Amino acid sequence: MIHLMRRRAGIYAAFAGMVPKxxxxxxxxxxxxxxxxxxxxxxxxxxxxxxxxxxxSIAGLDLNQTLTYILLAQIFAPLIEINMIFEFGYNLREGxxxxxxxxxxxxxxxxxxxxxMQTFTALLLQIPMALVAWLVFGLRxxxxxxxxxxxxxxxxxxxxxxxxxxxxxxxxTFYTTEVWGLGVLVYGLSLFxxxxxxxxxxxxxxxxxxxxxxxxxxxxxxxxxxxTGITPLSQAPTVLxxxxxxxxxxxxxxxLFFRVAVRKVTVQGG
Amino acid sequence: MTRYLNLYGLFLVQRFKILMEYRVNxxxxxxxxxxxxxxxxxxxxVVMSQIPSLNGWSYAxxxxxxxxxxxxxxxxxxxxxxxxxxxxxxxxxxxxxRFLVRPINPLFHLLADRFCHDxxxxxxxxxxxxxxxxxxxxxxxxxxxxxFLLVVVLSGGLIFIALNLITGTAAFWLMDAVPVxxxxxxxxxxxxxxxxxxxxxxxxxxxxLIPYGFASFYPASYLTGRSLGGLAWLAPLVAAILLxxxxxxxxxxxxxxxxxxx
Numbered sequence: 385m386i387h388l389m390r391r392r393a394g395i396y397a398a399f400a401g402m403v404p405k406x407x408x409x410x411x412x413x414x415x416x417x418x419x420x421x422x423x424x425x426x427x428x429x430x431x432x433x434x435x436x437x438x439x440x441s442i443a444g445l446d447l448n449q450t451l452t453y454i455l456l457a458q459i460f461a462p463l464i465e466i467n468m469i470f471e472f473g474y475n476l477r478e479g480x481x482x483x484x485x486x487x488x489x490x491x492x493x494x495x496x497x498x499x500x501m502q503t504f505t506a507l508l509l510q511i512p513m514a515l516v517a518w519l520v521f522g523l524r525x526x527x528x529x530x531x532x533x534x535x536x537x538x539x540x541x542x543x544x545x546x547x548x549x550x551x552x553x554x555x556x557t558f559y560t561t562e563v564w565g566l567g568v569l570v571y572g573l574s575l576f577x578x579x580x581x582x583x584x585x586x587x588x589x590x591x592x593x594x595x596x597x598x599x600x601x602x603x604x605x606x607x608x609x610x611x612t613g614i615t616p617l618s619q620a621p622t623v624l625x626x627x628x629x630x631x632x633x634x635x636x637x638x639x640l641f642f643r644v645a646v647r648k649v650t651v652q653g654g
Numbered sequence: 655m656t657r658y659l660n661l662y663g664l665f666l667v668q669r670f671k672i673l674m675e676y677r678v679n680x681x682x683x684x685x686x687x688x689x690x691x692x693x694x695x696x697x698x699x700v701v702m703s704q705i706p707s708l709n710g711w712s713y714a715x716x717x718x719x720x721x722x723x724x725x726x727x728x729x730x731x732x733x734x735x736x737x738x739x740x741x742x743x744x745x746x747x748x749x750x751x752r753f754l755v756r757p758i759n760p761l762f763h764l765l766a767d768r769f770c771h772d773x774x775x776x777x778x779x780x781x782x783x784x785x786x787x788x789x790x791x792x793x794x795x796x797x798x799x800x801x802f803l804l805v806v807v808l809s810g811g812l813i814f815i816a817l818n819l820i821t822g823t824a825a826f827w828l829m830d831a832v833p834v835x836x837x838x839x840x841x842x843x844x845x846x847x848x849x850x851x852x853x854x855x856x857x858x859x860x861x862x863l864i865p866y867g868f869a870s871f872y873p874a875s876y877l878t879g880r881s882l883g884g885l886a887w888l889a890p891l892v893a894a895i896l897l898x899x900x901x902x903x904x905x906x907x908x909x910x911x912x913x914x915x916x
Contacts, residue, residue: 416833423840426856427847434709434851435701442704565682568772569689576693587700 395489400501414509421458421513422520428454428581429521443586445614450583452524453612455517457580462506463543463603464578468495468554469570473563479651492551492642499547526611534620535611541627542603548634549599555638555645573598579605585614599634602627658762665766673771680771687731687775691724694846695783709851714790715878716847721783722810723845723870724776729811730818731773736764737818738832741825746914754911761819761904793877802876809889810869814842816896817864823900823907829914842866848874861885865892 432454436447445453475481484491517523526532553570557563575581578600584592595601606623609615615623673680698720702713711719736743744750744764753760784803788795821838825831841859845866849857860867868889876886 412833416837419837420840423843426852427843430852430856431708431847434847435705437709438705438707442701560678562676562679562682564772565679565686568686569682572686572690572693574693576696581693581697582700586704588703591696591700 392489396494396497400497403498403501403505417509418512418516421461421510422516425455425458425513425517425521428458443583445583445585448524449612449614451521452526453583453608453614454581455521455523456608456612457578457604459510459514459517460507460539460604460608461580462503462510463539463607464546464574464580464600465503465506466546466550466570466574467567468499468547468550469557469563469567472554472557473567476557476649476651481649482651485646485649492639495551496544496547500543503543526613528617530617531611531613534617534624535607538607538610538620538624538627539603541624541631542599542607545627545630545634546599546603548631548638551638552634552641555641558645558648558650574600577601578603579608583609583614585609599630602630658758661758661762662766666769669769684771684774687772688779689775691776691779695720695779709848711848711850712791714787715874717783718787718791718877719848719870719874720846721780721787722807722873723780723842723866724783725780725807726810726814726869727842728773728776728780729808730814731776732770733773733811734765734815734818735770735773736768737815737822738835739768740764740822741828741830741832745825745911746829748914750911751913760908761901788877791878799877802873806869806873806889809893810866810873812893812897813865813869813889814839816893816900819897819900820903823903826907826911838864842869845870865896868892 429451432447432450435442436450440446442450472481475484484494487494514523514525518525553566556566560566577595577598579595584595584601584605587595596606606615606627610617610620610623698713698716702708702716706712708716740750744753750760750764753763756763787793793799817838818835821835822831824834828834841864844852844856844860849860849867849871852860857867860871872882872885873889875882
């Protein structure tokens with residue numbers, strides 16, 4: 385039993401281990417990403433400074449709190465990066481999906497291992513961005529160990545919820561075969577509903593409720609709100625319990641949906 | 655000129671025949687960019703509903719700036735999107751050679767080869783934003799104002815195209831110029847908001863070096879009655895100069911095209 389488990393863990397680890405190599409193969413994009421992120425940060429910092437030039441507080445947040453949140457949201461942006469719609473679409477077109485389904489391993493678990501490693505690698509590559517935020521924009525990193533601990537747990541749960549959600553959306557491509565529009569739509573909505581452009585605390589009640597119900601907010605805003613003090617740590621047990629419930633619900637739905645949708649797979653070529 | 659216009663019409667008809675083979679995909683693609691804009695617009699709405707103005711610019715005025723840059727961007731998106739794909743789709747595959755043996759300008763052929771329907775969504779969003787903003791601002795649409803709007807939107811679109819042409823030409827050496835293009839292209843994000851909120855250096859950069867300011871901030875300043883002097887009318891000249899530079903750079907790149915042997 386233990387031998388079998390170790391063998392399986394080894395297989396998934398091998399899949400995950402390929403991810404950093406893929407990242408390293410495109411080093412030019414790393415540098416370009418650094419420039420693009422710096423541009424985005426610069427715009428956001430000056431935008432928020434202009435916003436606060438007429439007021440000292442919005443929804444209980446002052447300029448420093450908002451800037452800390454916004455800069456951290458940019459640094460931790462890989463938490464909401466999803467690409468399975470395009471990945472499934474590509475594999476359908478090229479025929480790679482057939483190989484993936486025939487492998488003697490659980491397809492979803494393999495993809496999960498890869499995606500978590502992708503997120504981890506992308507976060508590591510954000511270190512220079514964190515330095516830019518610290519040195520250029522004066523970001524002061526939170527130093528409450530407990531807040532960091534809750535952040536890590538919440539981010540892991542949120543990222544996993546988002547993975548299952550992404551998986552369900554990707555299964556839709558088995559029916560539509562079109563991926564571009566759906567991918568762009570989801571990316572567009574993720575920017576706002578994750579709270580990466582504006583802290584969701586500032587959003588009107590009904591929209592905030594809607595946003596918090598999305599996996600995007602669970603992957604970025606919810607963890608970051610603990611780290612930046614927007615949500616008190618005393619609420620951590622309740623919030624984390626909600627995340628666990630969402631994780632189970634999305635996890636079960638993703639397995640069930642895949643089981644039905646996979647019957648519709650039609651490879652276009654390859 | 656007439657020959658090229660007729661040819662463009664023929665290319666466009668063929669492209670739409672292809673697109674109409676997959677009507678749902680066409681509709682999804684054309685509307686997808688609308689959703690891409692939703693996040694930024696929701697952010698502006700959330701923020702502007704809590705403050706009276708952004709550095710002296712009201713909500714409607716900020717929408718006007720955003721609408722103008724979106725309209726200009728949509729011109730580039732619809733008619734010159736192929737500049738993004740020249741490296742991956744044409745040079746790397748050897749497909750670019752096809753353009754060189756045909757009796758038409760290779761740049762024209764590249765641009766006419768694919769009308770990008772995704773830009774339609776951007777165009778509609780820009781149009782709705784400019785219309786909404788001007789209604790809230792009680793803008794009087796005189797003939798000269800309408801003409802001004804038409805000229806600045808077209809000029810803005812040409813500025814986008816010219817900058818992409820300059821950076822996209824790098825594909826003749828790099829095989830894929832997208833990273834280079836993205837770095838310059840993303841500077842247009844500054845011009846989605848009033849340039850007055852940034853330090854002076856950013857304003858100078860967005861006016862004289864990467865002049866996206868002429869696609870949004872300066873025309874919006876003119877339309878909202880802010881004093882600008884000659885800057886308000888410079889957009890067509892800036893676009894013409896940039897296009898001229900862009901075309902020379904393109905021709906220089908073309909002379910150094912060696913193919914990939916694919």
